[in-house]
Amino acid sequence: MSGSARTFAIVCALPALALVLTACGSDSSDEVAADDEQTLTVWAMGEEGQRLQEVADEFNEEFPNVTIDVTPVGWDQAHQKLVAAAAGGELPDVAQMGSTMMGEFIELDVLEPIDTSTFSQDDFFPAAWENNVVDDEVYAVPWYVDTRVLYYRTDLADEAGATHPPATWDELKELAVAYQEQAGTQYGISLPAGGEGAWQSLLPFLYSAGGSLVDDDGNATLDTPEATKALEEYASYFDEGLSNTSVQPGQTVEQDFGSGDAPMFISGPWMVNNISEALPELDGKWAAVPLPADEASVSWVGGASLVTFTDSQHKAAAQEFISFLTSPEKQADWYEVSRSLPANMAAWDDPRLAEDPQLNAFEEQLSTAGDVPAMSQWNEFAHELDVAIEQMANGGADPTTTASELQAAAEPLTE
Amino acid sequence: MARTTSVSPDDASSGQPPEIDDAATATGPPRRRGRRARLGTQHLAGWLFSTPFLALFGTFMAFPIVASLVMSFTDFGLRNVTDPLSTEFVGLENYTELFGDETFRRALFNTAYFVVVGVPLTIGLGLVAAVLLNSSIDRFRTFFRVGFYTPVVTSIVAVAVVWRFVLDPGDGLISGVAAEFGWTTPDFLSSSTLAMPSLIAMAVWRNLGFPMVLFLAGLQSIPSEVREASRIDGAGAVQEFRKITVPLLRPTMLYVAVITTIGYLNVFEEPFVMTGGGPADSTLTTSLYMYREGFDFFHMGYASAMAYTLFVIVLAITLLQLRFLRDKTT
């Protein structure tokens, strides 16, 4: 029985032992020069996280003293992981940051402003740059961009009697009706009727109508005549039975696009690949074109930027790495690897991009697109937009009333 | 004597004679006082057995729990993540705001709906499955057990894909079957009246493997002699179930009821992947709302107040269950 007594003692000691195992990391704030021997930790999301290490190896040829350590992080969890890291003072040296996350992390006061003598505003698409600016301070360098365009089924458009892609709101509506009536499709266009991220499809309507989310002073502008007009237009697709009013999170548009149930949708450049991969039989039967215009054809810019953090001791090397990734050559290389659209405009002159006809719609759209303003309470702001869309599409709410309610809900968020 | 104050919470009735009957054997620790008194109390052993758990718990859980409780009395927001010292105490403001928050009341109602309908169904079906799987079949037993357990382990992503297909109004399974008979089916997830029942069905389906496993384990503590005796006495299957199985499963039942209720009061994944809380907040549960406020909007103070309000509700219900389920055995 002495044996079991010993086991008992060990068992009791285990948790205590675990505590002794702890050791605190050192916290020196000495900056390390770019040409010193060092390891740069980089967090990158999704596909980028998988592919960045290869590019980092190229960087290594130029800077053999810098070891790049890439941590891939899933998009869904990037936000939480970064916030927790900020709380614990455990942020990396460089991170990729989604366009809608910028406002929050600027508010968190953890981002190191970038050196505007190294990175020039004129090199990048204006909206991508604007997205990273708060109070004239620039916090991130645009890495890649995306923008929304209109995807439509050309084969069904022929059946519906359309001869050219819809260029105006009126033509868009006519085509949607014609799809239903002449080509016999279930819906005219796929627009989200609410749910997370529905704002992404509303924004092109808002910007094309000449409206905006906030004015120059950062105050919400959601009950302007332009905003009301955009909401009315958006809601009319549901009122007239041209779009599905059912909200199903996680549902993707490709299936309905492939089956022809919903022969149009608004989305970003990744859909080009997704459609050709998932629906090879549609080859030559669809096109991506600039958004139909109201006052103008204005889309919005998403994508990701690169940031470094105030706590990093490797800011100099981080800047070199960011310069490397955002240079026109590397941006064009990166496009080849990942199909992400370069944020650096000079990269678009590279033959690999210039000669791809599928990219024309995107390039055109990017030069005029608006930005998603960097707001500390963006998530809440976006949620209000999603709710407004659901109320109109599903609850039959009146667009004018919705606009003023939306404005009332958004005002406290933009103060 | 110290022992009179150191009884377990469900040991409220005192002064029971030290008689032991078989029914009580299965009901837990109460009414054991007579014998134990003779053997005395075991303070040292009790604490030695408790120490490893308490040490781990105290190290890793106590601080976060206290921290979030404190947070619920502050305006802790995004900025305080990196600058916690500038957090301001707001007293009970978060709590008073909660009671005026219509969305929160809606979420509480939805959660209650989910629990009241979902818990009995889950436990009931779990029990039926366990009883059928335990004694009545001899072939493919492992196969059946594993099969009934797979929903618990299957990735929620796969579960969501399949359930969306089942419920899809266009070419879904239910609408397809109904169409064969010439019936039309509603769009379940887009209807504010049908979305919640659909989620409950999904949750019951997904979770009944959990009580099933516990009941399977619990059924082992029923001596087979007892069953045989009742069978020799000519009791039918239903009678055996009612008179033998259910009463003797009470400790398990208590556990399953408490754990399932706690789990369902915190329901999160089903609405998160299926509806996102919609349509029109009809499937917004307390946990989902808390997640949104805490992690999407970063109103940590407010979300913490919500968490502790939920905590108090869960606590009250659990205490009721402990009392209610014990009383029935006496």
Added chain:
Amino acid sequence: MSTAESTRPATGRAGSQSTREAARRRERSHKTLIYTLLSIGLLVMLAPFGWMALSAFKTTEDLTASPPVWIPTEWTLQHFRDLLNVLDVPLHFLNSTFVAVCVTAGNLLFCSMLGYALAKLNFFGKRPIFGLVLGALMVPMNLMLIPKFVLMSQFGLLDSYAALILPFAAGAFGVFLMRQFISSVPDELLDAARVDGANEWFIYWRIVLPLVKPAMATLAIFTFMGSWNNFLWPLIVTNDPDKYTLPVALATFAIDPTKSEGSNGMLMAGAFLVVLPILLVFIVLQRYFTQGIATAGLK
């Protein structure tokens, strides 16, 4: 046995040949009914798992087909190959296994110890401890994420196995479970041992634990599964991809909002790989539900 005695006395106890045969026939039809019920139930229960397993072997075209295709028109291992190309699957698998085994072992030991104390020992402070355990069950743990992370970073445990194991090595869930099951062990057995001079550790280790094997198996299944599927916490406390557990590693690329249903193939293949070990553990441990161990001690 009071409950048994209260049941109605049997009618045909005099048992002639014909009644016995009738009984056997009744039992057989009874069994058919049960098998039918269970088979229908099984079909309903297995559907999503089947979907997941089949999808892992489908081509991209099959995955995006509308209406959905259940049986792959063409079987492919492509998704698994892709998975092995982008991830060091064996490494993440080992990480997950190591963490899950440690967490399970910790829970089995620590929870059964406290469960035993709460169920069978009389000591000062028992009631508050049980209250603490119950309370801990009810606190929504997701909200503790950030304070917990800060704590870990203060301990310097980030990126370590300790951070993945220790916070889960003793769960309130397990204590409550063990307490409930140990409660049903007859006190006579323990008292008899005490009279014989056995100490409490001996009673716990040699008498109680063997009697609650089904409960231990249940706890093992649940904690193993919980640890294996644990996602948010390992994601946040590990930055070194070499420490990633399988679900975390999978999520680094599988969940991408800009990806089509087509990438579901890899997602399903990954999910399939994640589920297999849990099912294996379940299959191994479920036999403890059939051994009728509890009766052995009842004399």
